[in-house]
Amino acid sequence: MSVVHAQVHSWQHYYDRFQKVMNSDNDFRSAAAELARAVRGQVLLPEDSGYDAEWSGYNIAVVQSPAIIVSATSSADVREAVLFGVRQNLPVAVQATGHAPQPSDGAVLVTTRQMNGVEIDASARTARVEAGTVWRQVVEAAVKYGLAPLNGAAPSVGAVSYTLGGGVGPLARSFGYAADHVRSLTIVTADGVERLASPEENQDLFWAVRGGKNNFGIVTSIVVDLFPVSSLYGGGLYFLGSAAREVLRAYSAWTETVPEEMTSSVALLRLPPDPTLPDPLRGKYVTHVRIAYNGPETEGERLVAPLRSIAPLLIASVGVLPYSQVGTIHNDPPGPIPFIDTTALLSEFSAGTADAIADLEPSATLVEIRHLGGALSREPKHANAVGNRDAAFLVYAVSIVPPQLLAGAAEDHAQLHKAIQPWKTEGVAYNFASDPTLTQNAFSAETYARLAEVKAQRDPANLFRVNLNIPPTVR
Template sequence: MSYTLDAVVDDVQIDAPFDVLDAVITGAVHTPEAPEYAAHVTPWNLAVQLTPSAVVDARTAEDVAAAVRFAGAFGLTAGVQGTGHGAIPGIAGHLLVSTKGLDEVTVHPEGWARVGAGVKWLRVVEAAAPYGLAPLSGSVTDVGVVGYTTGGGVGPMARTYGIAADKVRAFDVVTGDGVVRRVTPTENPDLFWALRGGKGTAGIVTAVEFDLVHQPTFYGGSLWFDAVDAPQVIAAWRTWADELPEAGTTSFGLFQLPPLPGVPPMLAGKMTLSIRFLWTGDAAEGERHLNRIRAVAPAILDDCALKPYTAVDSVHTDPVDPTPAIDPAILLSEFPAEAADRLLEVGGHGSGSSLILLEVRALGGQYARAPQHPDAFDHRGARFSVLAVGLAATPDMAAQGMVDAERVFDALARWDSGRVWPNFGPVHDADSARRAYEEATRERLAAIVQAYDPDGVLHYGRWTRSVA
């Protein structure tokens, strides 16, 4: 079968012999008529549609390099998708490189791991657990390791151990010139800076090596209240979170969970408030701290206990199944009482909000400290993050979700830092690039992109370079 296409995509005349690329790689090339195409291009967020001219099912780093060189030779842009989280329209470029097949997981008992770009955190968590070790995984272990880490990676132990990017030892990456490179603090150090926080601007990561922490267990989970009690619980949470030692990381979420299988009956069909808590130290001490929140109002569900780290998903209770959603976010410099009142007015009980989740995470601690090796993550000064999630099963639902999210953000505008984590606000235009990176960071990223991708092959790096 010939895979040659002759079409116009993004004003580029595509006349590329994809069968030639298919013949020289270990994996395979799939065009839209192939049955395998949909599985590789469909992201986790079903509201986002990706329609590249072809997708490369890469099985080795050299497959990725061959795909990038091929794209460059035929004037195409190359995008990348691993697990499908964090997708945005247009991210695929003309030729999407799927890294799902890069599934290596090696855990070294002395405390570090090597992971391929197609791996999700759950596999690492499970492989590390027998040694009493844990990675700095995300709020849900269904998220991919590489995309999460290159965007910084702020997880449920961030106040104790910092962000995932802080633990990186090395990357294997294919840059826009189609070269496979080893990246460490001393080998290609400019790329080591860019790939920790710069997301996919500087290359397609094929593997990452990172340190683990000794954390066989934790104390925590989720503590649920009726939304009518949210004003006093959040008021107490604000003071409590500010006084919490760095062994504790916490957030809260206002949920509107539909009555679906797996949703506890006491949480379904109404607004509830979840206090999320992960304590890395002595369990008895963690329980004493949490008891301050337990005393504020009657809980309708209390899941907090001493648990193995393999139960970490019980903290945030994020969904695993693919979902059509809108999920904008902002970062706050402060979250005073007035901000909490305004948030509840537009997003709390009785507000009429359609959002299924309105989340506020407390930051600080190790998250706020500069890492041993400087990186492209610009947001350590933020004190809180705010995430709004709405269902987007129909265009009307998506539009209403964005309206309700903007109402929340407008209410919090006085404390909005103007920035957003790259993982919560992927770069897709000039405005998102300016929100994700400070000017000096954008300029440095742009210079690195120009050096390693002079022809602009990598789709994700184009926006950073265009607004530097």
């Protein structure tokens, strides 16, 4: 072959490849246009106005580039999006608020923020909650009837994703995990069919999704229990950060004396110089004890009294709290914010643990130690996949930093985990984990194997893999 013929052959090869890519792109756009005609919500491609705003969530440190976004308005939209993913051989991801996103690059991203309905059945003490609803909406709807859901500490968290990952909130030690109190759910599985899962129907899904989250499909609604709680004895005790050792040690001893109606945590907080913060806290390093007592005020006062005298108080806001104000106990930042987070479970939180953390003086924005046990340690009426119920405490660390400082923050977190290593269990809480390599640690070996079997039956191609993934069992 002559040099001229060789060059022609080479250029023809690259031209053919270019044409193939262009035709493929045109085919995808045509399919996207067809999808847009089939759904009520918006369908967005990367070049479309509103694309970046739609994928962006609470944690803006995770940058995403999905192939296409479907802003679902109904379960019908969700079904169409799932079937589109199947036809295009693309993974399908789901996002409500983006508190714990995994990168959805090249995927079909279904956003559910427009699916935010709440229906209260006061006589049955239940709430039907749609996929994109946040806890603030559920609390506001329930308190009108003197009822409360098992919501999270942050009102802006998505109620459905939180619940299906476990759910450890202000009433957790009284009533258990939020996942323990799901009566039924609707889910669109990998075949594009919406199914009801309950103790009577699709029991495998009902067990797996409550704890295994979005590995098995996109949950479009849940029906959850409500409880006759209209107020708490709750709030916060703020001490200087320099008192961390004394506060952590006292908290450690105090948790051994409290009943399960007391749900609490202690946090080391580095607060910004935000003018909206009270002057005693603004720009300070503080130790914050968080109290949620589900019982009489007089008993709550008696239980909390020993904590008030640990060290000089900056602010004490503990008192009778209408349940509508439950979010003020933790006062999580409203977001959006860039952050990294890590978590661990502890077998105990002893004086030694307290000293190890105090000696380190963590540089993370937040290091929180949550008291578990109580109803959290008991199996629910209808078994689910929530694991590690024997853990005594949960550690959650967050660093709110710009992207260029994330690597340094990760090293700070590594130092914290090294310090608490003697008390760590092998497990993690699924809802608090962001590292996909820790997924198996959220479950016992038996539970994980059973989850993988359900995955193999319901999603053998692992369509739903943009998450803390549980791959299907290989047969």
